[in-house]
Amino acid sequence: MKYHEMEQAEIERVLNTNVSNGMSSKIVENRRKKYGWNELSEGEKQSAILLFFSQFKDFMVLVLLGATLVSGLLGEYIDAIAIMAIVFINGILGFFQERKAEKSLEALKSLSAPQILLLREGIWVKTDSRDAVPGDIIKFATGDKIGADIRILIANNLEIEESALTGESIPTTKTTHPILGIQPSLGDLSNMAFMGTLVTRGNGIGIVTATGMTTAMGKIADMIQSVNALITPLQRKLEQLGKILITVALLLTLLVVIAGIYHGHDAYTMFLAGVSLAVAAIPEGLPAIVTVALSLGVQRMIRQKAIVRKLPAVETLGCASVICSDKTGTMTQNKMTVTHLWSSGKIRNMTADTESSNEWAVENEMKQLLTFGVLCNNSTIKILGEETVIDGDPTEGALLMSAHQAGIQQNIIRQQFSIEKEYPFDSSRKLMSVIVKDSHGKRFIITKGAPDVLIEKSESILWNGKQRLLNSELQNEVKNAVNELAGEALRTIAVAFKPLHTNVFPQREQEVEKGLTFIGLQGMIDPPRPEVKKAVEECRQAGIKTVMITGDHAATAHAIAKQLGILNVDDQVMDGQALNELSIEELEEKVEHIAVFARVTPEHKLKIVTALQNKGHIVAMTGDGVNDAPAIKAADIGISMGITGTDVAKEASSLILLDDNFATIKAAIKEGRNIYENIRKFIRYLLASNVGEILVMLFAMLLSLPLPLVPIQILWVNLVTDGLPAMALGLDQPEENVMKRRPRHPKEGVFSRKLGWKIVSRGFLIGIVTLIAFIVVYYRDMNNLPYAQTIAFSTLVMAQLIHVFDCRSEVSVFSRNPFGNKYLVAAVVSSIVLLLAVIYIPVLQPIFHTVPILLSDWLLIIGMSAIPTFLLAGSFIFQKKAKA
Incomplete structure (x- = not known):
């Protein structure tokens, strides 16, 4: 058609x-x-079957499957079946993790x-x-x-x-x-x-x-079918780290195999042990676990009303040092209410009990002010039962409600006047105009907008029923009224008009919005959100400065900022005019001492972002309009409004606030910090566990000891003890001081804050105590190797399960309630139950090469297992007391 x-x-x-x-x-x-x-139809997705089989394409898993085939051919059927089962279960876990990430991405698209x-x-x-x-x-x-x-x-x-x-x-x-x-x-x-x-x-x-x-x-549509998976900087770092760790793990594993063969161990057994150790030790799953942790964090953010559009923003949130936020709707309730009117030098309080409908007839300017506020308006009033609801912009809604309160009905006014042309509001003009025709066929222009702009556009003013020249004295009267209202945290909207003596309408705003007659002001307030003051204070404690950016009058912005605790003693307020006069370099010198930017246009936001970034800050910038998009895109974390935000702003942003609430930004930053800390936690746990597993085998081979662990036990530890608790750490709640630390430097390494030392020291101790437990029992009865291996197996598992609670804190295992993470407790309990099952259930014993052990042996196991965690935690407390 x-x-x-x-x-x-x-x-x-x-x-x-x-x-x-x-x-x-x-x-x-x-x-x-x-x-x-x-x-638009989407490109073909990978089927569930292909996704499942893709879990087995890793090189080390393929080598293990090859070794398992050899085991079967050599008649080691139980080992072969057990290893196959573990690899299969591992594949299932990987499959469900990827499916979960896929589904969360689909949910994000929908939202x-x-x-x-x-x-x-x-x-x-x-x-x-x-x-x-x-x-x-x-x-x-x-x-x-x-x-x-x-x-x-x-x-x-x-x-x-x-x-x-x-x-x-x-x-x-x-x-x-x-x-x-x-x-x-x-x-x-x-x-x-x-x-x-x-x-x-x-x-x-x-x-x-x-x-x-x-x-x-x-x-x-074929041009936009495929969306490449976004890899975050942290994932890239971990991929690079993974390659280094794989090389180190393979070299150490090779050393274990060579040392074992040199000391007389069977070559096939050492090969299978080496492959199993390599599979267990190589942290090839780190980037995948990071993806799942990020995905789970994104879902938690959605529950807190924040949608992450670009995954790197999750990491960057933890580095934010400045939040530049809009005032209206973000820091305030976006429930504008007109409380004062000004015309002819008089201010009328709309909330006073003395108002009556009879008084409105006397003061024609105020009636005209309210009537024109209804006509130059795109919102409507809806009566739903006993409730009056505004459909449209809150500011325009406030103008309708003020007229409604004075007995001026929108539906009646719009029957008396017809709107013939509209010049929509533009944030750079700060004005909106309409051409209307009354019942007598007369046409005139009505303009509403920022008082300072309308004063410049007006030649005359209605004053006590007469039209007077808007000279400098009367201009000062208007400006004083604006300042007086702004001092009470009121936002002011001015209204002006001009008769139109032709049927040919001007095409451009510049032709319409000049030579106007000023009528008066409507002062309205948008009360602060009650939760924002606390959020601002929490951000301050977290080393994050909050900067208010608003188009409102400086006095209004100052009053609201003071109520919210944004302004400190040394902080300043700068308006758009002063901002225009500064170069970027000059603004850089002052920007860190400015907490409020008032009377600014969206174009100013880009200048503010640039100045802050040049001073080394990681900037989060909010916005909702088309003109906000450049600043949102330029900011380190671009934030758009989910309710009032335009699609242009949302497209440019990396984070969308579903409730347009500043407190949600604070919650998102807290979640971003926690996600990063949780990633560090399971990196610490996984690598310390891997170090322990490699070292216990390496030291045993170097000391000419029998194998302390058999291949199937190594794989079992990798699947059960490493996997479940590591994932549970990704769900850990934030530490109490997470929002009392300085922002993380964006170039901070994964192993900063002594994480590398903690991994090596704990891993070394886990390996040593496992080996000691093995040696003690082995030399007690050298003819019962399976018993000693069962003790070593149990010690390694318990040492890791105790160590996982230490990983929850940067400080000490004693600094957090061990039952604070119910998922971790469940994972540890599950691992212990599975450990007891492979030791005490007869049918599982030949599969895992275990034997039942005595109750007294558990004293040795638990005692040795506690050393890596409690020895170092105890030394930390001792050092802390010594410093005190």
Whole structure:
């Protein structure tokens, strides 16, 4: 269908829809059955079977399977079957971990789906873009992503960026009239909007003409089918570290094998032991475990109302040293309420009990101020039962409610006046204007916006019923009123107007918004969120500075910042004008002493981010508008608003706040720090365990001792003792002081803060105590090697299971409640139960080469196992007391 050639009535007929009311639920359901969901089909995913078999493609696992085959051919059937079973179970665990990560990614995609406004049965409904069907009526505005292919019916200064389709970076100006007589390209279809493109200016309404794979974007969907898996800097570091550790582990394993053969051990037994030791010792699963830990952390963040769009942000969160946050809605409740009006030099308190509807008739300027605030407005009042609800922008909603309170009804006013043209609000102009016609056919322009801007645009002022020249004296009157209201933390909106003596409307805002007559001010307050003050204080304790960035008046911003504890004694407030006069270099000299930036435009944000970054800070920057996108993208952690944020801002961000709440940023930083610490915890645990396993075998071979562990026992330790507790560490709760530490330096190494020493020292002791336990029992009865091996096996397992509790803290095993991580307790208990099973269940004993041991032997096992953890923890406490 050539919808671009049709008039509105013909499009409505062809698509069987109605622009005034939209479609019914029944018609929508029928069309969805016919056309499907409005989404692009994804490329083929790896099947579950292929994903499962991919778990066995690791080189060392293949070598182990080859060795197992040799065992079978040599008649060692029990060993072969047991090793196969362990490898199989390990594969199943890996499979479910990858599936879990995959499902969490799908959940993320769903939560990040673009939102659109559809007209259904006369009501505008906000929903996911996938719900749209052909014939739907859709409304869009600056910052929105177009959710389907659309024929535009209404366009107010509408411009759409279509580079994703046309390659043209300059936004296209959109119109509504039919395009006839040519065969246009996509870039020439000025009355059409396409899925995936971005509204950069104005607003409009259109009819959905195509969805899903039938859209222009769908036809080139093969270009966006595959999404490469994102690898974080930490994962890259661990991959590089893994290669080094693999080399070291293989060399040590080879040394064990050579030493064993040299001292008379059977070559086949040493080969199988070497392969098993290599499989157990090589931490090839580290990057995979990091992925799972990041995935689980991302899911926890979602529960705390923060969606991570870019995985590296999880790591970067722990390094954040400055949070630059919007005020409105993020630090405040976004429930604007007009409390004061100003006109003709008088301030009226809207909340005073003395107000009566009779007084409004006397003060015409205030009535006109309220009436014009209703007309220059895109929001609406809805009465739902006994509740009055605002549908639209909170600031505009406050203007409607102030008029409503004074007895001025929106529906009546909009019957008396018709809006003929709109010049949408723009953050750089800080104004919105409409051309209206009254019941007498007279046209005039109404403009609302920032008082300081409107004062400059106005030539006169209404003063006690008369129009007077807005001279410097009256300008000062207005400015003093703004300052007085701002001093009470009130945000002020000014209203002005101008008669229009022609039927030809100006096309550009610059022609409209000049020579105005100033009417008055409405002062409104958006109260601070109660939880933000505590969050700001916690950030300060964590070494993170909070900077408020707002378009509000400096006095308003100062008052709110003071209430929230953002301003310290030495902190300063800077406004946009002062910011304009500074170069980047000059701003760098002052930026660390500025806690509030007021009267700024989104363009200023990029300058602020750059200055802070040049001073060495890791910056988190919030934003919601199209013009915020450059600053969000430039920041180390770009944060967009989930409720008020435009799709452009969300696309540029790495973190989305579902509740637009500053406290959620603090919670995300805390979670980011905890995820990194948990990754360090299981690195510490896994590598210390691996060091212990290698050293007990190496020292035994160097001392010409029998094998303290048989291959199947080594593999069992790798599967059960290493795997389950390590994963449980990834679920550990933050330490109490996690938000009382300085931010982590982004270049900090994985083994910083003495982690390398802890790994080597604990691993060395785990190996030594295991070997000592083996030697004590072996020399007690040299004819009963399986007994000594069972003791060594049990000591190694218990030493690791005790050590895992030490890994929960950077300080000492005694600094945290051992039962604080229920998942870890369950993992340890499960490992102990499985250990007892392979020792005491007769059918498992020949498989794992174990024998039942006496109760008295457990005293030796537990005593030796406790040494690596409690010896070093005790020495730490002794040193701490000595320093005190």
